Every structure is written in structure tokens, then in C-alpha cells.
Amino acid sequence: MDLQTLTYIVVGLSFALYIGIAIWSKASSTGEFYVAGKGVHPVANGMATAADWMSAASFISMAGLIAFLGYGGSVYLMGWTGGYVLLAMLLAPYLRKYGKFTVPEFIGDRYYSKTARLVAVVCLIFISFTYVAGQMRGVGIVFSRFLEVDLITGLVVGMGIVFVYAVLGGMKGITYTQVAQYVVLIIAYTVPAVFIAFNLTGNPIPQIAFGSVITAADSPHQGEYLLHALNDIVTDLGFIEYTDGGKSIIDMFAITLALMVGTAGLPHVIVRFFTVPRVRDARSSAGFALLFIALLYTVAPSVGAMARYNLTTTVQTGEVGSPDGNLAYENRPAWMERWEATGLLSFEDKNNDGRIQYYNDKSTKPGFLPQAEEWGWEGNELQVDRDIMVLANPEIARLPNWVIALVAAGGIAAALSTAAGLLLVISSGISHDLLKGTITPGISEKSELLAGRIAIAVAILVAGYLGYNPPGFVAQVVAFAFGLAASSLFPVILMGIFWKKMNREGAIAGMLTGLVFTMGYIILYKGVFIEPVIANTPDNWLFGISPEGIGAVGMVLNFLVAFLVSKMTAAPPDHIQHLVEDIRTPRATAAAE
Amino acid sequence: MSNNSGSNGDAYWRANITLITVSLIIWFVVSYGFGILLHDDLNAIEFGGFRLGFWFAQQGAIYVFLILIAVYAIRMNALDRKHGVDEQ
Numbered sequence: 001m002d003l004q005t006l007t008y009i010v011v012g013l014s015f016a017l018y019i020g021i022a023i024w025s026k027a028s029s030t031g032e033f034y035v036a037g038k039g040v041h042p043v044a045n046g047m048a049t050a051a052d053w054m055s056a057a058s059f060i061s062m063a064g065l066i067a068f069l070g071y072g073g074s075v076y077l078m079g080w081t082g083g084y085v086l087l088a089m090l091l092a093p094y095l096r097k098y099g100k101f102t103v104p105e106f107i108g109d110r111y112y113s114k115t116a117r118l119v120a121v122v123c124l125i126f127i128s129f130t131y132v133a134g135q136m137r138g139v140g141i142v143f144s145r146f147l148e149v150d151l152i153t154g155l156v157v158g159m160g161i162v163f164v165y166a167v168l169g170g171m172k173g174i175t176y177t178q179v180a181q182y183v184v185l186i187i188a189y190t191v192p193a194v195f196i197a198f199n200l201t202g203n204p205i206p207q208i209a210f211g212s213v214i215t216a217a218d219s220p221h222q223g224e225y226l227l228h229a230l231n232d233i234v235t236d237l238g239f240i241e242y243t244d245g246g247k248s249i250i251d252m253f254a255i256t257l258a259l260m261v262g263t264a265g266l267p268h269v270i271v272r273f274f275t276v277p278r279v280r281d282a283r284s285s286a287g288f289a290l291l292f293i294a295l296l297y298t299v300a301p302s303v304g305a306m307a308r309y310n311l312t313t314t315v316q317t318g319e320v321g322s323p324d325g326n327l328a329y330e331n332r333p334a335w336m337e338r339w340e341a342t343g344l345l346s347f348e349d350k351n352n353d354g355r356i357q358y359y360n361d362k363s364t365k366p367g368f369l370p371q372a373e374e375w376g377w378e379g380n381e382l383q384v385d386r387d388i389m390v391l392a393n394p395e396i397a398r399l400p401n402w403v404i405a406l407v408a409a410g411g412i413a414a415a416l417s418t419a420a421g422l423l424l425v426i427s428s429g430i431s432h433d434l435l436k437g438t439i440t441p442g443i444s445e446k447s448e449l450l451a452g453r454i455a456i457a458v459a460i461l462v463a464g465y466l467g468y469n470p471p472g473f474v475a476q477v478v479a480f481a482f483g484l485a486a487s488s489l490f491p492v493i494l495m496g497i498f499w500k501k502m503n504r505e506g507a508i509a510g511m512l513t514g515l516v517f518t519m520g521y522i523i524l525y526k527g528v529f530i531e532p533v534i535a536n537t538p539d540n541w542l543f544g545i546s547p548e549g550i551g552a553v554g555m556v557l558n559f560l561v562a563f564l565v566s567k568m569t570a571a572p573p574d575h576i577q578h579l580v581e582d583i584r585t586p587r588a589t590a591a592a593e
Numbered sequence: 594m595s596n597n598s599g600s601n602g603d604a605y606w607r608a609n610i611t612l613i614t615v616s617l618i619i620w621f622v623v624s625y626g627f628g629i630l631l632h633d634d635l636n637a638i639e640f641g642g643f644r645l646g647f648w649f650a651q652q653g654a655i656y657v658f659l660i661l662i663a664v665y666a667i668r669m670n671a672l673d674r675k676h677g678v679d680e681q
Contacts, residue, residue, distance in 0.1 A: 073651075
């Protein structure tokens with residue numbers, strides 16, 4: 001059977017599964033629509049959270065990003081996992097005890113203020129929409145690359161699938177499809193990794209192969225540690241050491257912090273912990289979520305290192321600098337040829353020797369560039385898009401076609417599950433916080449449910465449009481969504497639980513400060529709706545912190561402003577202080593009834 | 594004070610804060626400490642093919658995070674019962 005037919009079958013089967021689950025888990029009340037009736041088992045919720053959390057970026061892009069950044073890529077690994085520790089200890093159990101439907105609802109109640117709730121809804125919608133646009137784009141790309149349909153067809157099919165199970169099932173449908181999507185994506189991610197690890201080192205466990213000795217008979221580094229060989233070969237080619245350097249310490253610190261805190265402040269992640277039956281389940285569920293996420297996140301750096309090694313030695317077949325040390329273009333492997341067709345990999349023979357020179361032509365290594373010139377190298381000739389690293393992995397390792405089909409299904413699962421979770425918080429923000437909470441408080445449950453379904457349908461259309469016609473900022477989504485979540489929502493939720501005296505004025509001032517500062521800084525350097533005002537280079541950055549990490553500074557400002565303003569204005573009313581006491585203990589108290 | 598825990602509620606909350614503080618110190622040390630600030634120094638130590646600082650940044654910190662949450666969840670369940678604030 002040819003690859004394309006096989007891919008259609010595997011992807012089609014996964015879709016049939018998702019739709020089947022949607023029909024089985026139709027939501028019939030707002031409680032089921034918003035929080036799955038609070039009846040989700042903590043292990044199932046952990047899987048759903050993992051799928052919700054791991055987006056197209058985690059599945060498709062992250063390992064490739066790490067492959068090219070080496071040690072510098074660690075910010076994503078630590079940043080996107082460490083946030084769960086914060087969630088488990090600082091947010092999830094108390095928000096579950098509070099026991100309502102949305103994040104803005106908590107902020108509105110805790111700060112006895114519709115204004116605070118509205119500011120929170122604005123932050124939430126902004127964070128979620130920027131994020132969801134990237135997911136729809138991911139769906140479209142996987143479709144067009146593996147199923148060879150055009151982008152718009154891919155988008156429409158993806159939107160249709162999300163539409164069926166999100167509109168019908170709400171949170172309940174989304175939760176159980178996410179469980180299935182987790183299973184699909186983790187198998188799709190680990191199977192190729194296991195094969196590649198085994199081929200290269202003889203050890204099938206990627207986390208161990210990462211630190212093992214290369215045993216592959218055709219490798220020029222047989223008997224050396226993988227990471228040693230990798231360090232040697234990349235530095236020979238003028239790149240920085242794989243296990244070292246890259247970003248400045250302060251920038252690594254700030255980015256890691258912004259990603260961790262941002263993770264804990266993302267509404268679509270927080271709301272997953274509203275769906276479990278008890279407070280203790282919220283704690284354990286955060287642990288299960290991280291366990292399921294770690295299965296991918298500890299494999300990814302191994303995949304990154306092995307992919308970088310495989311790519312480099314494929315091109316640099318012999319000694320660096322010797323005339324026949326580089327791969328002749330006409331002898332390139334079939335997978336290179338296939339990916340050239342997509343434009344994600346390209347070769348330009350700058351010195352007309354018919355061979356591929358892949359090296360760092362902007363190297364700062366002393367003496368390297370003159371040396372390269374002496375060898376007759378006239379610039380780097382191979383451009384490789386980082387997304388190829390995961391998608392082409394099965395082909396590079398010569399794995400059977402069914403594995404390639406599985407990777408396609410996995411990429412789609414990762415994108416769809418995240419998109420659905422985001423769309424749900426957008427819709428509940430509109431139907432529950434804006435309509436029920438602010439504009440039309442008298443609305444019946446039936447009408448609210450209908451409004452939620454309409455809101456999610458509209459949100460899907462908008463997301464699809466953004467995916468097809470991305471505004472310039474989709475590529476910067478990560479910096480934006482995480483920075484905003486870290487600097488706007490996280491501090492006020494945290495202080496709302498841990499500091500009884502935190503009041504309305506402090507919360508509103510804090511959120512606005514964090515939001516405006518972070519958004520302003522990112523727009524200044526990255527130019528989201530406008531051209532960047534200041535060149536995005538380390539010399540220009542405030543304290544040497546890049547726009548990716550600035551959310552950490554915004555968060556600190558939010559805390560400071562919220563604290564000072566709360567100190568200077570009236571303390572919150574008694575019933576609010578009782579509410580705070582109540583959410584701190586798991587058992588229901590009379591006061592809360 | 595919550596009604597059925599009385600002054601016990603304060604002790605419960607203090608115990609929780611202590612546990613969180615200890616956990617977050619470890620959380621900080623393995624990621625920001627070992628993985629970033631002390632990365633260069635730890636890289637002088639190698640085990641298997643790994644440099645230690647690099648290993649913490651790309652593997653070790655994640656394993657420690659997992660252990661931290663597991664220990665916290667178990668200890669809190671015990672604290673809930675001890676202070677009579679567990680869900681029935």
C-alpha cells in the first residue's frame with residue numbers, strides 16, 4: 001500500500017474515533033458543557049491536560065528547535081514543565097475548591113468587581129485567540145504536507161472535526177477526545193524516537209540513548225559518546241558546543257520563568273482542573289498531567305540531539321575540510337529530495353563543487369572563517385527548516401510507512417486537542433462571563449448553553465480564518481500568549497488565594513500594569529501590528545532580557561503594583577476574607593453553603 | 594476561621610505553606626540553580642555521556658518536578674486527614 005493511502009486510512013480512523021467519542025459524550029447542562037460535570041477521573045484529566053497543553057508547536061517544532069539551539073533550547077524543556085509544580089501547589093487545588101466554571105469568574109468574585117472580571121476576560125480572549133490561530137495553521141500544514149491537499153481544504157476539515165466534538169460535547173466531549181488524542185500523539189512521537197535511538201546506540205530508550213555510546217556500524221564516531229561526538233562535529237563546523245552556551249544567563253533565567261509562570265496562568269490549562277471531582281484529585285491530576293507531558297518532554301531533547309547528529313553526519317561524510325569530506329549533491333538521500341520539494345529544505349551550490357557544505361558561516365570561533373575560506377567554502381549551502389526534524393525523522397531512519405502515517409495523525413491530534421481546549425475557554429468567557437455574568441444576568445441555563453455553542457462555532461470560524469490568513473504575529477504567538485498569561489492573570493489569582501488583604505483596586509491595577517508593560521515591550525521589539533520600533537538585538541534589550549522572557553518582568557511589576565495599591569486602599573470586605581479562608585481548606589464549610 | 598476546623602485551620606494552612614516553601618526551593622535549585630546559574634560549574638562533572646549541568650537542564654529538572662508534585666499530593670492528603678479538613 002502506498003504512503004498516501006495509508007496516511008488517509010490512519011488519519012481517517014483517528015477522526016472516526018474522535019467523532020464517536022463526541023456522540024457518546026454529548027453535554028446536556030452548562031455544568032457538563034463548561035467543566036464536564038466535575039466528574040473526570042484524575043488520571044483521565046491528566047491525559048486530557050497533557051493533550052490540551054502539548055500543541056502543534058510541542059509536537060512538530062520543539063525537538064527541531066532544541067536540535068539547532070542545543071543547550072539554549074533547555075528553556076523550553078524546563079519552562080514548559082516547571083509550571084505544573086506551580087499549578088499543583090499554588091493554584092489548582094484552591095480553584096477547584098472554589099468550584100465554579102471559569103477563571104474570570106473567580107477573579108470577579110474574589111475581587112467583588114465586574115470590572116476585574118471584564119479585564120480578565122479581555123486577557124483570556126487575547127491569550128487564547130493568538131494561541132489558537134497557530135494551532136489551526138498547524139492542522140493545515142500537516143494536512144497539506146502528508147495528505148497533499150491544499151491548505152484551505154486542510155483547514156476546513158480540521159475546523160469541521162473540532163466543530164463536531166466541541167460544539168456538541170463542550171468540555172465533556174473535549175475531555176474524552178483529548179484522552180484519545182493523547183494516546184495517538186504519544187505513540188506517534190515515541191515510536192520513531194525508539195527506533196532511531198536503537199539504530200544509533202543500540203539502546204531503545206531515548207532518554208538513556210541520549211547519554212550513550214554510538215554503536216551504529218556506519219558511524220564515523222563508533223565507540224564515542226553521542227554528546228561528545230556531537231560537540232566535536234558541530235564545533236568543527238564553526239557552531240557553538242551543543243551542550244553549552246547560546247543565550248545569556250539572565251535571558252535564559254527570564255525566559256524559563258516567563259514560560260513556567262505563563263503555563264500556570266494559561267486559562268485553558270487552569271480550567272482543566274475544574275473538571276475533577278475533588279480537591280485532592282486536582283493535586284494528583286497535576287502530577288499525572290506532568291507525567292504524561294514528561295513522556296514527550298524527556299524524549300524531545302534526545303530526538304533533538306540524535307536528529308542534529310544524523311543530519312550533520314549525513315552531509316559531512318568525511319573529515320571536515322578535506323575535498324571529498326562533504327556529501328555530493330547527486331548522492332543525497334531520498335528524504336532530502338522529498339523535503340526539497342516542500343521548500344523546507346534547500347541547497348544552493350555557492351562554490352560550484354557539486355557538494356553540500358553545511359556549516360556556520362557567521363561563526364565567531366577564532367580562525368574558523370579564514371580556514372573555511374581556505375578550504376574553498378563560500379558560505380553555508382544548506383537551509384533546513386527546524387520543523388523537518390520531527391516530521392522527517394521516520395524517513396531519515398528508514399522506518400516503515402505506517403510510522404510516517406502515524407506521525408501525521410499525531411501532529412493533527414496535537415493541534416486539534418489544543419485548539420479545542422482554547423476554543424472552549426473563549427466560548428465560556430463569552431457566554432458565561434460576558435453574557436451571564438455581565439450583560440444579561442437573567443439568562444436561562446438552556447439559553448446560556450445555546451449561547452456557549454454559538455460562541456464556540458463563531459470562535460472556530462475566526463480561528464480558521466486566522467489560520468488561513470495569519471496576521472504577522474502568529475510566529476510570535478509563544479512570546480505573546482505566555483508573556484501575557486504570566487504578567488496578567490497569574491499574579492492576581494495567586495495573591496487572591498495567598499493574601500487575604502489583596503483587594504479590588506490592587507488586582508485591577510496589577511493586571512493592567514502587567515498587560516500594558518508586557519504587550520508594549522513585545523510590540524516595541526517584535527512589531528506585532530506595526531513595524532518594530534527598536535531593533536530586536538541583545539544590546540537594545542532592557543536588562544538584556546528578550547521579548548520572549550519579558551513576561552517575567554511584567555509579572556514582577558504586576559505583583560509590586562498590586563501589593564502597593566492594596567496597601568494604600570481599603571481592605572476587602574469580611575465576606576471576601578471568609579471566601580479566601582474557605583478555598584484554602586478542601587472540606588466544604590457551612591459558610592460556603 | 595472555617596467552622597469545622599477552628600484554630601486547627603491556621604495550623605493546617607501554616608503546614609501547607611511550609612511544605613510549599615520547601616518544595617519551591619528545591620524546584621528553584623534544580624532548574625534555575627543547576628540548570629542555569631551553576632550550569633557551567635556542574636558541566637565539569639560527567640556521568641555516562643552527560644555533562645551534569647546540561648543533564649539537569651534537559652532531563653533532571655523534569656524528573657525532580659514530577660517527584661515534587663507526587664510528594665506534595667501525598668503529604669497534603671495526609672495533612673487534610675490530620676487536621677480534619679479532608680473531603681468525605
